[in-house]
Amino acid sequence: MIRVDRDAVTKPGVFEPGGAAENERRAAHVHFQAKSTSEEDSKFNFKAYKEPEIKAALLRLFHGKCAYCESRFSATQPMDVEHWRPKSVYWWLAATWDNLLPSCSDCNRKRAQVVLGFRTDDLEKPKTRKGRPEETWLTGKAASFPLAHDSQRATRPDEESREQPLLLDPCTDDPDEHLEFLPLTDFEQVAASRGPGRRRPMFALGVVRARRTATGQDPKALASINVYGLNRSGLVQARAERRLLIQRTMHTLVVLARLLQEFVSEDSDWRLVGLVEDLISHEMTGLARFMRPDQPFAALAGQIIKPFIEEITAIETDPG
Ligand SMILES: [Zn+2]
Known part of the structure; x- marks a missing residue:
């Protein structure tokens, strides 16, 4: 994940005052005020975020790469317009420019993945299926949005400023301060620990891990690696x-x-x-x-x- 300055592209016209985004937010406000969000019939058909000019702006901003894993998805797959704060919980941010990121399907959609690396203890196991390798875990963001304190979760507009999100946002965080790729000296240690004659675990060169902090490992990095599946x-x-x-x-x-x-x-x-x-x-x-x-x-x-x-x-x- 790399730091990206959102001001590098012009904010799409959809977000202009009186534009499609504002109109949809107003309609959603009426809808969610009338119903409790937990009700089955409280679904709202968000579509302003699907505007082609939003996709185009996100593609330009991130150079056709996934905001989370930096894979170039434009070569092989369509881009998902991803809501950093999920729209199913934060309905008022469904059509907010600062909440939208381009994502590849594997970072965005929850599914069983073989995960390599050194920390999987917070991950969920998928339903066991015959022939599935041991290292298979459920990863992909979907509607996940872990907080340091779940009791502070926003339930209405503007309350999100009190939250302490655990996920990294490439437009507001500097991912480099949190995520670390295995230094070569550590790779040599991993290789040596395998004993003589064994193949060097080349995959370790591509593993990302949380930087160390005074109290352990960087919590935002840990959550981001697990939720986005950065070690699949x-x-x-x-x-x-x-x-x-x-x-x-x-x-x-x-x-x-x-x-x-x-x-x-x-x-x-x-x-x-x-x-x-x-x-x-x-x-x-x-x-x-x-x-x-x-x-x-x-x-x-x-x-x-x-x-x-x-x-x-x-x-x-x-x-x-
Ligand atoms: Zn990705």
């Missing part, structure tokens, strides 16, 4: 593959930086120096590209690449 196997695998690509580029750069150090001397062949410099610049551009917000898993890329760039710049400028 297909996603972890896709992130691990991305990371291997990034690590390969970083390895090439380290070798090139060392070569450059060898070459830069009084009697260097300046043509060779030029070639190495050209390659370094080419690979650096490629590396920076992984961190662009329009790239899948840019949060993972940033966490690995930023410290690396500091290191490699030190090698390049070190006179040896």
